[in-house]
Amino acid sequence: MTAIAIDDEPVALSVIEAHAARVPFMEMKGFFTNAFEAMELLRLEKIDLIFLDIKMPDISGLEFLASLHEPPMAVFTTAYSEHAVQSFELDAVDYLLKPFSLARFLKACNKAHSLLQLRQERPQQQDYIFIKSGYEQYKVELAEVLYLESAGNYVNFVLKDKKVISRLSMQEALALLPPAQFTRVHRSYIVANHQVDRIDRTSVYIRQAMIPIGAAYGEAVARLTV
Numbered sequence: 001m002t003a004i005a006i007d008d009e010p011v012a013l014s015v016i017e018a019h020a021a022r023v024p025f026m027e028m029k030g031f032f033t034n035a036f037e038a039m040e041l042l043r044l045e046k047i048d049l050i051f052l053d054i055k056m057p058d059i060s061g062l063e064f065l066a067s068l069h070e071p072p073m074a075v076f077t078t079a080y081s082e083h084a085v086q087s088f089e090l091d092a093v094d095y096l097l098k099p100f101s102l103a104r105f106l107k108a109c110n111k112a113h114s115l116l117q118l119r120q121e122r123p124q125q126q127d128y129i130f131i132k133s134g135y136e137q138y139k140v141e142l143a144e145v146l147y148l149e150s151a152g153n154y155v156n157f158v159l160k161d162k163k164v165i166s167r168l169s170m171q172e173a174l175a176l177l178p179p180a181q182f183t184r185v186h187r188s189y190i191v192a193n194h195q196v197d198r199i200d201r202t203s204v205y206i207r208q209a210m211i212p213i214g215a216a217y218g219e220a221v222a223r224l225t226v
Contacts, residue, residue, distance in 0.1 A: 001113055002046065004030045006038050006061070007053035007077065012098065016051050016077070019105040025113055035064045047072045049093070049112045054078040065092075066216060073115060075108045091171060091184065118175035129176050131157060131166045138164050142181060146195050146206050148173055150188040158209075185221050186214035193224055 003026055005016045013031045020028045029047060032038040035056060041047070050072050052061040059067075065074050074091075079098040093115060094108035130137045140157060148170075149156045155173045157164040166173075174182070174190060184190050185204050189211045198205040199221060203212055213221050 001026045001048045001109075001116055002029050003049040003051065004028065004032065004038055004041060004047055005051040005077075006032045006035050006056075006064070007051075008033050008056045009053070012053065012077065015099075016105075019102050020109075022102060023106060023109050026109055035059055035061075042068070042072070048116055049073045049075065049109075051075050051077055051096075055080065073112050075112065091174075093171065115171055115175050118172065126178055131164055131176075133164050133166050140164060142178070142192070145182075145192045147192060147209065147211060148182075148190040183220050183224055185217050186212050187216075189214075196224060199224065 003020070005013055005020075005028065007013050007016070010033060013033065017028065017031060020026055026049075029045060030038065030041050032041075035058070038050075050065070052065060052074050054061040054076055055078060056064075061076060061078075065071050073093045075094045075096060076092050077096045077098060077100070093112045096104060096108055126142065128139055128141045131140050132138075140159065144159045144161075146158045146160060149158060150170050151165070153167060153169075154165050155168045155170060157166065157173075168176075170184070170187070170190065174184060177190070181193055182190050183193055189204075191204055191206060191211060195206045196204055197207065199213075201213075203210045204221065204224075205211070
């Protein structure tokens, strides 16, 4: 797994560098005090994960991640807890509150690595997925899926004729699905692109369901109409 770190404080980058050296499955490709300098590397190389500070001069970590068309996975690192909700609206893998320990850093790395493996194991062409619900595995035809809805530590797969609930995070659910067919439109909702009947400024409509559009997902929703 390849990664970079962006933080305007060199001391914070040194901590990440020391911790990352202990993680055998991760290769750090760069450390940046300037987010704009990191953009060039992101353009030239495939990076799987960014460790990203939130409060930086010129552009915040949240704004920087939102500006990327196809962003890598992100772990936010910050001394402030008030941005946690907003960071997860941008599909952050984790949120590390400074100062963080090696153990807490490793937990974030393991989460990112597991998500990356899910994505890499996903077939290029797939018509169905298997979803674990309780002690059983259900075969779900992707053509039958209308949308997914987060319910605490679970995700509801809403199908044409039933619902299947599974103990997954939205990140894990998204990793199971082909990205060309499904779009995250809200921190709590993923829609099947071909099932969308109508879109307005605030909502996506699928049959009788009115699904809200999250503030961080406007660009993703706009691509549904292209």
